[in-house]
Amino acid sequence: MKREEFHEMLKQRVLFLDGAYGTEFFKRGYKVDLIELLNVKNPQAVAQLQKEYVQAGADILLTNTFSANRAKLKAHGYEELFEKINVEAVKIAKSVANGRLVFGDISSTGSFVKPLGEMDFDEAYFIFKEQAQLLIESGVDGIIIETMSDLKELKAAILAVRDVSKDIPLIASMTFDANGKSVTGTSVEIFSTLMNDLDVDVASINCTLEPKDMLNVFIQLAKYCNKYLCVEPNAGKPILRGNVLEYKTTPDEFAIYMRDFVEFGANIVGGCCGTGPKHIKSMVEYIGNQKPKSKEPSKRQFVSSRTVMKPVEDFLIIGERINASGKKKLQVQIQQKDFSTIVQLAQEQEKEGCAVIDVNLGIEKLLEKDHFKQVIIELDRVSALPLSLDIQNLEFLETAAKEYVGRPMINSALAREDHLIERLKILKRYGGILIVLTMEKDIPKTPEERFKLALKAVEIIKKEGVDLDRIFFDPLVLPVGAGNDYRVTVKTIELLNSAGLKTCIGLSNLSFGMPEREKVNAAFLALCMEAGLKAAILNSKETTTMNIIEGMLLLKGKELAKTKVEFEDPL
Amino acid sequence: MKREEFHEMLKQRVLFLDGAYGTEFFKRGYKVDLIELLNVKNPQAVAQLQKEYVQAGADILLTNTFSANRAKLKAHGYEELFEKINVEAVKIAKSVANGRLVFGDISSTGSFVKPLGEMDFDEAYFIFKEQAQLLIESGVDGIIIETMSDLKELKAAILAVRDVSKDIPLIASMTFDANGKSVTGTSVEIFSTLMNDLDVDVASINCTLEPKDMLNVFIQLAKYCNKYLCVEPNAGKPILRGNVLEYKTTPDEFAIYMRDFVEFGANIVGGCCGTGPKHIKSMVEYIGNQKPKSKEPSKRQFVSSRTVMKPVEDFLIIGERINASGKKKLQVQIQQKDFSTIVQLAQEQEKEGCAVIDVNLGIEKLLEKDHFKQVIIELDRVSALPLSLDIQNLEFLETAAKEYVGRPMINSALAREDHLIERLKILKRYGGILIVLTMEKDIPKTPEERFKLALKAVEIIKKEGVDLDRIFFDPLVLPVGAGNDYRVTVKTIELLNSAGLKTCIGLSNLSFGMPEREKVNAAFLALCMEAGLKAAILNSKETTTMNIIEGMLLLKGKELAKTKVEFEDPL
Ligand SMILES: [Zn+2]
Ligand SMILES: [Zn+2]
Ligand SMILES: [Zn+2]
Structure with a gap:
């Protein structure tokens, strides 16, 4: 049938x-x-x-x-x-x-x-x-x-x-x-x-x-x-x-x-x-012969690992520190399939208040599928938080998504049709939430151009039958010290937010090469959250940044989401 | 002649x-x-x-x-x-x-x-x-x-x-x-x-x-x-x-x-x-017979005490903690002209990074002119930072302004003509900078109404011959926990700022009665600074708030003003 x-x-x-x-x-x-x-x-x-x-x-x-x-x-x-x-x-x-x-x-x-x-x-x-x-x-x-x-x-x-x-x-x-x-x-x-x-x-x-x-x-x-x-x-x-x-x-x-x-x-x-x-x-x-009751299941979106589930509304804190780019010692460990530092970083970031852990092994050219399989298994073994699979290589990304237990974030697709469709296929097969960058090859200068690329991606996503609730758009953050105007990102968030699209940024790029990075990041994050930002990949060691997230939510009459969904007594 | x-x-x-x-x-x-x-x-x-x-x-x-x-x-x-x-x-x-x-x-x-x-x-x-x-x-x-x-x-x-x-x-x-x-x-x-x-x-x-x-x-x-x-x-x-x-x-x-x-x-x-x-x-x-050279003296505004001068541009941090309202023990000390706690609070706030110290003795009905004279003298004795004279009673305000050495802030006048003119007279006679509240009797609900009152005050100030550079407008901050919309203040700042008027808020009122006040205050302050806020009376013990000020300034390519104006070698 x-x-x-x-x-x-x-x-x-x-x-x-x-x-x-x-x-x-x-x-x-x-x-x-x-x-x-x-x-x-x-x-x-x-x-x-x-x-x-x-x-x-x-x-x-x-x-x-x-x-x-x-x-x-x-x-x-x-x-x-x-x-x-x-x-x-x-x-x-x-x-x-x-x-x-x-x-x-x-x-x-x-x-x-x-x-x-x-x-x-x-x-x-x-x-x-x-x-x-x-x-x-x-x-x-x-x-x-x-x-x-x-x-x-x-x-x-x-x-x-x-x-x-x-x-x-x-x-x-x-x-x-x-x-x-x-x-x-x-x-x-x-x-x-x-x-x-x-x-x-x-x-x-x-x-x-x-x-x-x-x-x-x-x-x-x-x-x-x-x-x-x-x-x-x-x-x-x-x-x-x-x-x-x-x-x-x-x-x-x-x-x-x-x-x-x-x-x-x-x-x-x-x-x-x-x-x-x-x-x-x-x-x-x-x-007897009954018509099924109509249901209205929650529209809330969650990311999850095997044992932990986090709502993505209000604000999702994604820890950035598992990132081997430029870290020689960690790169060597990863090549040798020693994931002890990664496990430790995941646990630290959980304590610091992250809801999701971004995993970026860097040096993808030096790795094989098995590295990605193993890191997912090791993090599952210690009941890690939900993961953001920050993987460039499509095959490696699929390996990780397959091995993953729960509903991960997929980080990330370009707004370019072929690149996006490949990642949407992984999303549909294995589940999860996808971050789509508002760029194709180069980063557009203006908020309007970035927003236009997001709208183009929306059409592709709809055509592929994926619910837009499962998509975050990244309005792109550039180093302000290099002369980039931070307001371009804020304005892009505003545009995406007023179109009902969820946004996620990589925060730390903002202060690349600057002094007092924590302070700059935190201040900027407040502006982004006021513009409607819903998630950020960030350094949760930055107490000021973490305080600002809570402060902005309280200001808006919200609270930072609890770790677990309460088991409700319906009676 | x-x-x-x-x-x-x-x-x-x-x-x-x-x-x-x-x-x-x-x-x-x-x-x-x-x-x-x-x-x-x-x-x-x-x-x-x-x-x-x-x-x-x-x-x-x-x-x-x-x-x-x-x-x-x-x-x-x-x-x-x-x-x-x-x-x-x-x-x-x-x-x-x-x-x-x-x-x-x-x-x-x-x-x-x-x-x-x-x-x-x-x-x-x-x-x-x-x-x-x-x-x-x-x-x-x-x-x-x-x-x-x-x-x-x-x-x-x-x-x-x-x-x-x-x-x-x-x-x-x-x-x-x-x-x-x-x-x-x-x-x-x-x-x-x-x-x-x-x-x-x-x-x-x-x-x-x-x-x-x-x-x-x-x-x-x-x-x-x-x-x-x-x-x-x-x-x-x-x-x-x-x-x-x-x-x-x-x-x-x-x-x-x-x-x-x-x-x-x-x-x-x-x-x-x-x-x-x-x-x-x-x-x-x-x-010989020379025409004087034309000069272009700096338009920068400064507040000063006898020994310390602080520029008011970029951002002026005003410490709020010398405020006897509701502090029984401090009130008794003040009545007995024991200003040791006040001196200590001034010194603490200087260490915390304030540029100006607000002095509010509260209980004005229980005090005499000499209390105000003495507190100014005691703070001058310890080379305190510039003061914000937060005094309701006009006679007491004049006593303090007279005794003051330097260029103080006068906190504050209502936008009501008689109240404003009385304080402008003190400003003209003794020097300093005046904070004008964007209210007459009651606090207007909308940003537009508050802005309108500021414009009315501007006319009075101009008529009195006081330079607008010497005026801060307070867009008024209300407790967000009591259901007030924080965006009203932010919008009022935007209106005032785009009219070229400087703004100063009393920050802590925002989080009155709330948990995690520091976090809420800091988050809100970032939004206000992005809207153009130039000064705030705040609790400098709040590290997050202080970090956000520095972060916002760095974000905007500015630095927190140095304590002293550098003595420049013009050659
Ligand atoms: Zn069974
Ligand atoms: Zn002489
Ligand atoms: Zn002489």
């Missing part, structure tokens, strides 16, 4: 997903190493359960392939069954679907991607790609990637599915605790806002929580995510009775709670661990 | 003053306690010397009354001769003048005025007034106050002469060392700029220096003073031979040097100690 048809269905009414496979087979007494083995050893059992889900009213059946990627099968010694298990799963589901949709089910490889584990991003990507290829070739109507606890692994899976098919409907589902955090430290908000950027049809949360604990997490998802939404809670917290895990939420209790998710905007509802056909049946009866 | 006639003469050609009396009588062997006794004991001797000066070509004869004030005569036991000596002196001079002008000569009382000595300002004033009255009643054509080393005493003398006659031509002359400093620490520039304000016709330097050492000092006078200029050097450095002081500069040497003073703008040239009729004759021959 085409994605457009699926979207039409989602607009018509709330759809029902099926319930659990693993816990249900276990309850029914099937004793196998991996429940996916049933696809080949006891296809009747699988068909029977799926038939019951169809009878219960499910609109979407998942294939019994949750753990059927090559890595997991291999870990259990069933690698040779990889193709058969997946192909049979689709066959079984389709044989009982009776018009219902069949979605190929994909989950974790069982190994964490670097830096959490030893698996390379590309390795995970190929594992997912191989399974997705098989499922799609076998005729599934869509793909669901579910119960993912690592945003990076999820990203690999999403990219893999999309590289197999641009047209297949795709649900991407992560699992969170009651505080809205995954075990890898990613919040539901970080997940939500990255899903906005990536090419998925439905963002979803599933497993771990029973319905009442999952509702608040879902509300956050609905608040920040502008995709269609899916939810699959467990049937309560599992209780160990003897050697059997029992899930105590009854079908009626489950169904009552599930109505709340619909109220808060769910487009697809289903069950995860502990749910069976009765839960689904009850849920379908309680919810 | 009327002042206008005298001015006409000064425009026509360079005038010649006579030479010394004291050293010349001494050389001629007259042995008296005070040479002024000759007026009654040997009037022929006086007449003879003055006749020689007339023959030498002097246009102006001075009466032999240099030490003939009541205080000095009393000190030598000749108080009863006070009237006779002065009246006779005028008679003698007029008897030989033969059409030349006779100027009554006045000099120091011989005692320093407080805080340098024990004499009250008013006491000095009355001594000068008494002598001036006598000389003027006796028919002199003008008055010269000369060889003054204390600017405060000179001010008392000037006010005294003017209170006797608004119409009498007046030359005010101070004496400086080769570095342009009086023994009381006042620079020739401080003297020059105060003379611009006070109602004198000619500003002059005399005595102490021989011509070649005096030239640089005179050049500074010519650079900063916009009045007619007079100069009377000594005939060289005195050498003690036996018990006789000899002055070695020959008449020709003297005359050659005196031409230089004419080149640099002197309107009147004469001789002081060691000069005799031959020096004057030679000088008259060398210089």
Whole structure:
């Protein structure tokens, strides 16, 4: 099926997903190493359960392939069954679907991607790609990637599915605790806002929580995510009775709670661990034929790392000090893949109050892709702030963007069409926010010329289908000591701001070669902020500059954005 | 003679003053306690010397009354001769003048005025007034106050002469060392700029220096003073031979040097100690009939105390912390005339980088004139920075302005005609710079209304004959935390600035009741300075604010003004 048809269905009414496979087979007494083995050893059992889900009213059946990627099968010694298990799963589901949709089910490889584990991003990507290829070739109507606890692994899976098919409907589902955090430290908000950027049809949360604990997490998802939404809670917290895990939420209790998710905007509802056909049946009866609630997800933009999310409105402070240009010692370290100084600089700048850390390795001609991959992994390892990927070489930029966990800034594109489109492609594929310089080759002298180039870029960005909210324009700051008029930048900011475009400057260039740089930078920044500036790459060691940011925000009746988005109690 | 006639003469050609009396009588062997006794004991001797000066070509004869004030005569036991000596002196001079002008000569009382000595300002004033009255009643054509080393005493003398006659031509002359400093620490520039304000016709330097050492000092006078200029050097450095002081500069040497003073703008040239009729004759021959050189004295404005002068252009930092409003402990101290805390606050603020110290004693209803007199004297005693006299009560303001040594700021007048005219009168009588609030009774809401009030005030100021360069307008800052829009002040500054009017704000009011006041104040100040603000009363403990001032000036390609005006070598 085409994605457009699926979207039409989602607009018509709330759809029902099926319930659990693993816990249900276990309850029914099937004793196998991996429940996916049933696809080949006891296809009747699988068909029977799926038939019951169809009878219960499910609109979407998942294939019994949750753990059927090559890595997991291999870990259990069933690698040779990889193709058969997946192909049979689709066959079984389709044989009982009776018009219902069949979605190929994909989950974790069982190994964490670097830096959490030893698996390379590309390795995970190929594992997912191989399974997705098989499922799609076998005729599934869509793909669901579910119960993912690592945003990076999820990203690999999403990219893999999309590289197999641009047209297949795709649900991407992560699992969170009651505080809205995954075990890898990613919040539901970080997940939500990255899903906005990536090419998925439905963002979803599933497993771990029973319905009442999952509702608040879902509300956050609905608040920040502008995709269609899916939810699959467990049937309560599992209780160990003897050697059997029992899930105590009854079908009626489950169904009552599930109505709340619909109220808060769910487009697809289903069950995860502990749910069976009765839960689904009850849920379908309680919810019935409902038009999905209209949602108004927040228009706020955020940058994020794996664990930290920062709003970009009001003012975004981007630390400039990871910049190897002209720093011989740091350059040597980087060449040797010693990123200790960079990690230290990132941590210092976080303490100083930065929201984002710009990473500019300089000396790009002396480096390889692996340098960029490693620096991203090292900064992720220490839970660094969101990054601004300040990389000239397109291939290196893509390497970094791929390896990155969260929603980065991409620094930067020229307003020249070819250069801009190349970077917009990276933005669309990997997510994030792009800084566009108001110049093509040379820097225009006047504010009006710079503004005109920005407007030209706006047309290209719109044509490429990227939301302008994801773009900062850099009005360009030149050294005032070299005779440049600082007012040109201020005026350019005013022009861009009154056209509703966000601006970001590289502050320190202003005072290049001057005495008392901190004082000059800080004074200028106040003028820029009054003109509407929304972000600056700056030296956060400059206390005066940092004070001025806070002072300007207070003057305007705003406060410096808090580190985290508060988890709100909606009741 | 009327002042206008005298001015006409000064425009026509360079005038010649006579030479010394004291050293010349001494050389001629007259042995008296005070040479002024000759007026009654040997009037022929006086007449003879003055006749020689007339023959030498002097246009102006001075009466032999240099030490003939009541205080000095009393000190030598000749108080009863006070009237006779002065009246006779005028008679003698007029008897030989033969059409030349006779100027009554006045000099120091011989005692320093407080805080340098024990004499009250008013006491000095009355001594000068008494002598001036006598000389003027006796028919002199003008008055010269000369060889003054204390600017405060000179001010008392000037006010005294003017209170006797608004119409009498007046030359005010101070004496400086080769570095342009009086023994009381006042620079020739401080003297020059105060003379611009006070109602004198000619500003002059005399005595102490021989011509070649005096030239640089005179050049500074010519650079900063916009009045007619007079100069009377000594005939060289005195050498003690036996018990006789000899002055070695020959008449020709003297005359050659005196031409230089004419080149640099002197309107009147004469001789002081060691000069005799031959020096004057030679000088008259060398210089001859010359039109005075046209001068272009600096338009720069300065505030000053006795010893410190600060330019008001670029940016003037006025310390706010001497303000007793709401400070119970300080109020009690002030009532008890204990000014130790105030002195300490003045010194702290100087260290922090202020150029001017605002003095607001608050609780004016509980104070008397003497409190204001004493605080000015105490701050003068410690060589404080220039003051901003922040005083509501008109009588108290006048007391402070009178006692003040230098060119203060007067803070402040309303734009209401009666209130403004009262303060302009003080400004005209005592000198200084006035802050005019852009309000009458209530604070206007809009920038345009505030600007309109400023323009109304401009008309009044012009009508009162005060140079607009001596006025700051306060665009008024209101607490932003109380919902006031800070942009109203910024816009008012822009309007005033584009009309060529200088602006000064009270910064701290902005952040009243807010957290992080320093940050808010500093940010706002940057915006105001960009709009053209030229001065602010502020808390100089706020490092961020002080940094921003320097940063804004550097941004605009300026530097924070140096403490002192450099003594330039013109050659
Ligand atoms: Zn589950
Ligand atoms: Zn002398
Ligand atoms: Zn003299």
